[in-house]
Amino acid sequence: MKFLVKENPDNDQLFNFINEAFSKRAFLLLFACCKVKYEGRAVSRLGLGDRTMIIKGDGSFLIHQDRNLEPVNWQPPGTKFTVELDDHRLYLRGSRRNPKEVLEVEICQAYLASYHTGRDIQMLELVGYEEDMRDMIMADPGIIEEGFRPTAREYSTNTGFIDILGKDKNDNLMVLELKSRRAGVNAVKQLKRYLDSFVDHKKLVRGILVAPSVTEDALELLEENGMEFLALEPPMDLKDSGVLTLEDF
């Protein structure tokens, strides 16, 4: 891995440094006083100030101010870059088509520039989604209730896909709406719409919202519509991938 750092480069030096980084498809880090302009899906302007910028080898472009998790301006992967030196003013532009958008940074003074060419092949292992809940329920339907039998996963209706469709021990149809986080009224409305698509069904159709918790409003709406809530946490156990050992942490 090549790794270079330059402190307080003038714009001529920075121009060369950035071009060097681009030619190597490196991970570029900049800290500089700059102005920012964006035009594309919206239009934005940001006046002069000190920002930290990241340009990744895949064309991701992030500009961070000193607060908030989210970048103040950005460009997704696939962005093409140009850098232009115009009478000691340095313009860094990232452009994309589809949608057509341009992010332009005018750098007045850079404090830090650095790039590195290493690749990071490690993949994040992550659990705790709705999908993990589905897997868990399909593998062990009894956690919903005794006698529950799933009949379909991702069952298609005219208003969308039902997470899990099944029957209870009395052969009543059960529509399960899963949420991996605290569920709100929208989840209940969604469940209601699924039930509506079974309106001409002969037997009872039960609607069950499955989530770790539910808002008070949502619970009221559930009860008003004769639907049920079942508290269930998404599974948080990482599958053994062989990459990590007990010693890792």
Added chain:
Amino acid sequence: MKFLVKENPDNDQLFNFINEAFSKRAFLLLFACCKVKYEGRAVSRLGLGDRTMIIKGDGSFLIHQDRNLEPVNWQPPGTKFTVELDDHRLYLRGSRRNPKEVLEVEICQAYLASYHTGRDIQMLELVGYEEDMRDMIMADPGIIEEGFRPTAREYSTNTGFIDILGKDKNDNLMVLELKSRRAGVNAVKQLKRYLDSFVDHKKLVRGILVAPSVTEDALELLEENGMEFLALEPPMDLKDSGVLTLEDF
């Protein structure tokens, strides 16, 4: 603004450097070989690799790999940090309550550490949102059609808020659903649900989707339900804030 850079610090030096940055609530930048562990809303593990980390003065914590716009791990503003040196292994932890979650980085070797204490007071000016469209329509209802009179903004129904409610020149109720970008079938379904809440209304109720463009599916669904589409671009003119001058760009 204080600004410090340290290249290839050993973990003892890094420990002091990070503590210094924390005591100043500085913007901290790290590039290091590390392992990452997250437990909270979900659970994740990331094996050894080179990552760029940002810790902001407001408690935002970002860990970036060499690809993708989004950080591979993160913690929102308000995170509290601790740094621990244990037999030359350095642990950087960010903790939050509500929800309870911890992000831990084990740093093996740091390549770059830097912090700065400047504040960036510039605010982003952004236009092109739904809200700007609402403002534009409320200020000049004629752009919808001749004789249109808005009667309510954010009118509440049992399925949500109607963007703009009004009447046409023949006193028919008009329900406007605004989208600042290309509208899809979901926007049409939403509009349909709003219209359904006026089902027992005596006179004609018109449903109008207002957006710069619409998907073909959505247009079909609109026509099937006797609703209308109106092409309207969100305003892209920056409001005069006094912060920027003509010379800015």
Added chain:
DNA sequence: CATTAGATTTCGGCA
């Protein structure tokens, strides 16, 4: 390439 649904969504606004 477009569409869709989920996200450790984040963020702002309002009660």
Added chain:
DNA sequence: TGCCGAAGTCTAATG
């Protein structure tokens, strides 16, 4: 503080 809705959402999966 909690909830709801929008976002230049992003991202992976799917047709």
